[in-house]
Amino acid sequence: MPHDLPTVRRLEAVGFRAWPAASVAYDGSWQIRLTGGHPSKRLNCVVPLDPSDHRDLALRLQKAAKRFDSYGRKLIVRETPLIPPQLLSFMEAEGWAPFETADVMTVDLTELALPDTLDYLPSHDIGRFIDASLVLDKDEASLKPALAEILSSIKPQTGFFIKEVPKDGAVAVALCVQDNDLAGIMSFAVAADRRRGGLGTEILSAALRWARLSGARGAWLQVVSTNDPAIALYRKFGFRKVYEYRYWRQGVMA
Template sequence: MNAVLDHTSLRALEAVMFKCRPSLETVVDGDWVWRFAKGYTGRANSLQSLNVKDTDKAQERLAVHVQRSRDYGIVPKFRVTPLAGQKIVDLLDVQGWSTQGHTRVLVRTGPDSSRFTPGPENIVVVAPGSNQWRQAMDGLIGLDPTTFGIYLEMLTKLPPTARGFLMYQADGALACAALGVVADEIAAIFSLTTVPQYQRQGFGRGLMGFIHGYLRNEGAKQVVLQVEAHNKPAIGLYRSLGYEEAYSYTYRTLEAAE
């Protein structure tokens, strides 16, 4: 089942995702938003429209943002959501922008009231800027030193409501982790990652249940997350937890002419 959201609701979700997953630099052009984070993550290094009707002078504006991206050393990338006007999509087609990736945005209304029952595992809630979170992520997400430095810089831009959730085994080994942020009564969950040897053992489900209860206590009335469309196991998990698809998006990229 898919959630049915109008453009106003979609825009609200996108606005919250901007707050919860900030870039390092942002340029606003009407209802177009260009974001930059030294090339780390597509969402934080792309252009998108937040208003399906904002298509005036699309070709000229697109050219400006293409040049800005190249000046910053990143490949021009347009994030195409249902808020991108058809005129923009047609222009991307004419100019030869290629399609990359397919991501689903899932929503869950009313985080459940379940509480994590302490057992063999232990969940710790930390600030994303803490040494404990940094050390855990350094060994979990597998980024090279330069990219990990960008990741740490992006953490400093998160709102104060951001929390890192770490689930440990009884022997102190990290099992899985996730980030959660609440903004405008909407919570966003990012980067749910399970250590490979602990996958398919219920750790992700257990951590998500705890996070839902925590976010509800923080005032969240809705939870949003995103997952790559090809990740069927994750989509199955989220649907079993009550998530529905709100919309999906792709990226369009423009490589430099030879």
């Protein structure tokens, strides 16, 4: 099914602003994103943004690989509906393979039934949010400085939502980034032993309600396509898949 490319371009643009890489360079319409302190694939990948930009594929991939090598990283290409088909064919012929797929989902906030009041007010305490996220995602504490840099670099309005309980501390978090009339849901996590108890619904409702009160008319998110429980929750809120993207690298079995 053909994609609405203007919509894809807009969602890609707000996605870049919601999770900014430390270094962004361009080779034609290929965006080269690198972040030395954080291994996130979204922050360390090449993203082609024009289906017609397919000149000198081998040379440009070689140049990008050298740039990634200078950061101590292997080259990753992110495939969206904006990628040139010729690049996909070239990568396949050269032994590249996709290794992760994610869905981009959206919902119309103007038609969404949400609570009349905010159960959770957004925090502006980046350090507290990072500490909670690291615990819930079971990430290394060494990532804290990089996360602080990323979150501090987000230019649109942000709301950090944290659910804490006595003794146990943080049990759920969500980051909402409002970019004009679109709000992105990022870093959404619920403690493993607290899932299916309504916490995810509560904190997601609060984030979306805050976004709508702040002027957002639509919301978007990105989720790994194999994360069935999360996708089921998002569908309950009315989120629907708009397109998917895949990460590619060389020498990886599909």
